[in-house]
Amino acid sequence: MSDVHDTPPLEDPTVVEPEGPESAVSGQVIDLADRPALMAFLRDVVLQTEGVARLEPTIAGTLASIGAAVSSAGTEGAAVLSPRRFDGITVQHVGGSLEVTVDLATRWDFAAVEVARVVQGRLHEALVEAGLTPGVIDISVLAVGPD
Amino acid sequence: MALGHEQGRIECGREIDDLWEHIDLAPDAHEQDCPFCLAARTSLTELAQVTADLRSDAVTVDAMVPSGSVKNAIMRVARAEVRRGQRLAVVADGLGSVRISEQTVSAVVRFACDGVAGVRARRCTVAVSPPSADDAPSRVDVSLRMTVESSLSIPAVTDTVRARIDAVLDAQIGLRPRRIDLVVEDVYDV
Numbered sequence: 621m622s623d624v625h626d627t628p629p630l631e632d633p634t635v636v637e638p639e640g641p642e643s644a645v646s647g648q649v650i651d652l653a654d655r656p657a658l659m660a661f662l663r664d665v666v667l668q669t670e671g672v673a674r675l676e677p678t679i680a681g682t683l684a685s686i687g688a689a690v691s692s693a694g695t696e697g698a699a700v701l702s703p704r705r706f707d708g709i710t711v712q713h714v715g716g717s718l719e720v721t722v723d724l725a726t727r728w729d730f731a732a733v734e735v736a737r738v739v740q741g742r743l744h745e746a747l748v749e750a751g752l753t754p755g756v757i758d759i760s761v762l763a764v765g766p767d
Numbered sequence: 768m769a770l771g772h773e774q775g776r777i778e779c780g781r782e783i784d785d786l787w788e789h790i791d792l793a794p795d796a797h798e799q800d801c802p803f804c805l806a807a808r809t810s811l812t813e814l815a816q817v818t819a820d821l822r823s824d825a826v827t828v829d830a831m832v833p834s835g836s837v838k839n840a841i842m843r844v845a846r847a848e849v850r851r852g853q854r855l856a857v858v859a860d861g862l863g864s865v866r867i868s869e870q871t872v873s874a875v876v877r878f879a880c881d882g883v884a885g886v887r888a889r890r891c892t893v894a895v896s897p898p899s900a901d902d903a904p905s906r907v908d909v910s911l912r913m914t915v916e917s918s919l920s921i922p923a924v925t926d927t928v929r930a931r932i933d934a935v936l937d938a939q940i941g942l943r944p945r946r947i948d949l950v951v952e953d954v955y956d957v
Binding site (some may be wrong): 676677678679682683686713728731732733735737740741744756757758759760761762763764765 | 837840841844845847848853854855858862863864865866867868871872874875880938939940941942
């Protein structure tokens with residue numbers, strides 16, 4: 621084992637400054653019953669954040685998507701699901717607030733943890749602006765790489 | 768089925784999960800006389816029957832069998848999830864948590880190593896220990912195998928690599944590893 625000492629100066633990765641929701645997601649009022657609109661709204665907030673490369677699908681999100689499709693359209697709904705639908709956002713309505721989980725990949729040239737914190741803050745602000753009550757917002761960076 | 772104020776507990780104080788575990792057995796002495804347990808058992812028995820029917824249908828009814836493309840999509844995601852490894856908690860506050868996958872940590876370590884002239888990263892493993900407290904970050908031990916250009920001093924270059932890994936992990940992920948073990952497993956000529 622070796623201790624780590626005297627870290628040399630290193631060019632810092634880009635740090636993303638928090639900013640408010642913009643363009644497509646600004647000022648939009650979301651009806652909780654309209655789940656596709658809610659998911660699209662959250663996806664736009666995440667993907668419009670600088671440093672986010674893409675959403676990353678997980679097995680839990682995939683199965684939730686299939687479950688939702690089967691509930692709304694029967695097994696034919698599940699049969700036509702494409703991988704693009706298996707995005708990395710899950711939402712749970714808990715005690716009057718929305719708990720959001722996001723799984724994403726960040727770009728090499730941005731600090732992953734800073735990007736995650738900005739996404740977290742922007743989702744919180746966007747939900748409030750949309751007339752919703754944000755709960756816990758958990759962000760996981762599952763990969764880093766190019767767009 | 769009436770549940771008390773505490774999630775998962777029946778009004779008589781018993782756990783609903785305990786009841787579910789032996790739903791296929793006869794009720795015990797308490798359950799025979801407890802109206803809450805009897806009501807819960809009735810509901811759970813119906814649930815068990817419906818579940819059994821659905822599981823049976825899932826393999827015998829054509830309309831319930833998922834298509835090949837859905838199965839493939841699920842398996843693709845499952846394989847990717849295995850590669851990602853555990854998720855390390857790096858931030859947790861009132862807004863929520865930020866976690867980073869082991870695969871991401873490994874990628875950042877290799878990226879840091881490859882940035883040192885004359886060094887090529889090979890296999891990287893990341894061992895995660897549970898945090899010492901609920902609000903503490905995960906503890907991480909990094910182990911990296913690498914090859915080094917033959918003209919370089921190995922002690923000097925490993926010091927550089929170790930320092931760079933520490934700096935890049937801190938800058939990219941906000942993580943300071945507890946250990947960084949390096950193995951120079953080969954040298955190469957330019």
